[in-house]
Amino acid sequence: MHSHDKLGDMQSDEFRKYGYEIVDWIANYFENIEKFPVLSQIEPGSLKDAIPNSAPETGENFGAVLADMDKLILPAVTHWNHPNFHGLFSTSTSSVGVFGEMFAAAFDMKAMLWRTSPASTELEDVTLDWLRQMLGLPGNFEGIIYDTASVSTMHAIAAAREQANLKVRDDGMSGRDDLPLLRVYASDHVHSSIDKACIALGLGTRSLRKIECNERFEMIPAKLAEAIEEDTEAGFVPLCVIPTIGTTSTSSVDPVDAIADICEKYGIWLHVDTAYAGPAAIMSEKREFFRGWERADSIVVNPHKWLFTPFDLSVLYCRDLGVLKNAFSLVPEYLKTSEQAAVKNGMDYGIQLGRRFRALKLWFVIRYFGREGLEARLREHCRLANLFASWVEESDEFELMAPVPFALVCFRICPYRVTDLDALNEQIMNAINTSGEAYLSHTKLNGTFTLRLSVGSIRVEERHLKKVWDLLLEQMRKVQSNQGTSKQD
Numbered sequence: 040m041h042s043h044d045k046l047g048d049m050q051s052d053e054f055r056k057y058g059y060e061i062v063d064w065i066a067n068y069f070e071n072i073e074k075f076p077v078l079s080q081i082e083p084g085s086l087k088d089a090i091p092n093s094a095p096e097t098g099e100n101f102g103a104v105l106a107d108m109d110k111l112i113l114p115a116v117t118h119w120n121h122p123n124f125h126g127l128f129s130t131s132t133s134s135v136g137v138f139g140e141m142f143a144a145a146f147d148m149k150a151m152l153w154r155t156s157p158a159s160t161e162l163e164d165v166t167l168d169w170l171r172q173m174l175g176l177p178g179n180f181e182g183i184i185y186d187t188a189s190v191s192t193m194h195a196i197a198a199a200r201e202q203a204n205l206k207v208r209d210d211g212m213s214g215r216d217d218l219p220l221l222r223v224y225a226s227d228h229v230h231s232s233i234d235k236a237c238i239a240l241g242l243g244t245r246s247l248r249k250i251e252c253n254e255r256f257e258m259i260p261a262k263l264a265e266a267i268e269e270d271t272e273a274g275f276v277p278l279c280v281i282p283t284i285g286t287t288s289t290s291s292v293d294p295v296d297a298i299a300d301i302c303e304k305y306g307i308w309l310h311v312d313t314a315y316a317g318p319a320a321i322m323s324e325k326r327e328f329f330r331g332w333e334r335a336d337s338i339v340v341n342p343h344k345w346l347f348t349p350f351d352l353s354v355l356y357c358r359d360l361g362v363l364k365n366a367f368s369l370v371p372e373y374l375k376t377s378e379q380a381a382v383k384n385g386m387d388y389g390i391q392l393g394r395r396f397r398a399l400k401l402w403f404v405i406r407y408f409g410r411e412g413l414e415a416r417l418r419e420h421c422r423l424a425n426l427f428a429s430w431v432e433e434s435d436e437f438e439l440m441a442p443v444p445f446a447l448v449c450f451r452i453c454p455y456r457v458t459d460l461d462a463l464n465e466q467i468m469n470a471i472n473t474s475g476e477a478y479l480s481h482t483k484l485n486g487t488f489t490l491r492l493s494v495g496s497i498r499v500e501e502r503h504l505k506k507v508w509d510l511l512l513e514q515m516r517k518v519q520s521n522q523g524t525s526k527q528d
């Protein structure tokens with residue numbers, strides 16, 4: 040069974056034996072996921088301390104490696120698949136998504152050229168077109184897969200820069216007297232990936248102008264128009280506007296249609312960040328939140344967030360992928376092929392040469408659940424989030440801090456006579472998180488400490504929301520009895 044004495048790979052009988060064991064292991068893991076603490080309970084550095092600090096000189100028995108999965112790795116895992124993972128955005132993989140990763144690893148293709156990976160290249164086109172139709176986007180949008188929304192958005196801004204014809208591809212940005220300050224506009228609730236994209240592209244964070252939001256945390260279009268006018272007068276070049284449908288802190292929705300009017304008027308690239316909420320467009324009743332996104336130049340949607348596809352898979356839809364190609368295509372002699380004029384080569388659309396076969400797992404997910412199955416799951420998540428929000432609203436000891444357009448609830452605990460509510464909420468959140476029973480995260484809204492509960496796991500049921508509610512009540516009573524501040528006092 041042991042292949043260490045020979046050269047070459049593990050023998051196929053050994054692969055089969057451990058492969059079956061691993062599938063059993065993963066099936067048990069999914070079955071028992073609720074028995075694990077949501078957040079890993081280890082101390083920082085303890086995994087490192089438990090592992091030898093140099094590689095084994097001779098190969099080990101793979102059974103011993105697998106045993107360490109239980110002993111060493113599992114305790115150090117924060118279980119994103121746990122149905123009570125409600126922090127950040129709750130994201131999880133489906134089982135078929137795992138199958139997609141198994142095949143992709145087995146093929147180990149690097150989708151740079153059509154020739155090196157026809158399956159990945161063509162399946163990516165087909166799958167992204169299926170997804171486009173499910174989202175209700177018009178047929179002139181064409182997609183490309185990157186790892187993360189951060190990278191998708193960086194490419195979108197690079198495309199905007201290419202479109203603006205500033206000769207940055209050849210002349211760069213440094214040492215130029217002829218290049219004024221370029222501006223990227225987004226709301227003050229925009230995700231930090233936009234700041235980072237500005238850093239990476241050499242625009243600098245001073246290029247990013249953050250526009251004020253209204254009391255619902257939505258960008259105010261009139262403020263955007265004012266900023267563009269002011270910048271244009273100052274001689275700056277407005278490059279790109281990035282509204283978000285489903286912001287990170289509250290899942291608020293910027294008014295994309297009104298923003299598209301402004302972009303059209305001034306001829307500015309419109310990139311819409313729907314990294315989190317994009318899949319919600321599958322639900323007909325949520326389409327109103329997406330009004331105007333069909334007018335965008337580019338849109339980012341992450342199936343790895345709310346479409347049961349294992350990390351990573353982010354999609355950038357562009358109205359004209361050719362702009363991206365103009366920005367990045369560069370074909371050295373050793374990558375020239377006889378069919379290059381007739382095919383799409385993935386390497387032409389970004390900074391990566393090799394690209395993973397990511398489309399496969401999304402194709403599996405869409406085929407296994409179908410559009411209807413996906414819609415039903417997303418709809419249930421929205422129902423559960425709204426149910427939780429209704430408990431918050433009905434209680435005079437809790438308060439809703441933002442509207443709930445999708446499946447994220449922003450709230451806080453505000454019992455009678457407690458003066459430092461920020462400290463109380465933080466204390467209760469930390470107590471729940473340390474217990475391992477559930478994971479909540481927080482944000483600050485207008486300076487106020489706010490709890491965030493995201494519903495997005497493929498395994499989540501009503502009982503999981505009830506559990507969080509009970510935990511919150513239990514912690515609140517505990518704090519109150521310690522402080523003698525309950526209402527009955």
Ligand code: PLP
Pocket residue numbers: 128186187188189190230232283285286287312313314315341353
């Ligand atoms: N945009 C929004 C609105 C997000 O909420 C996030 C992450 O939560 C991102 C972008 C970044 O996503 P990624 O981790 O895929 O880069």
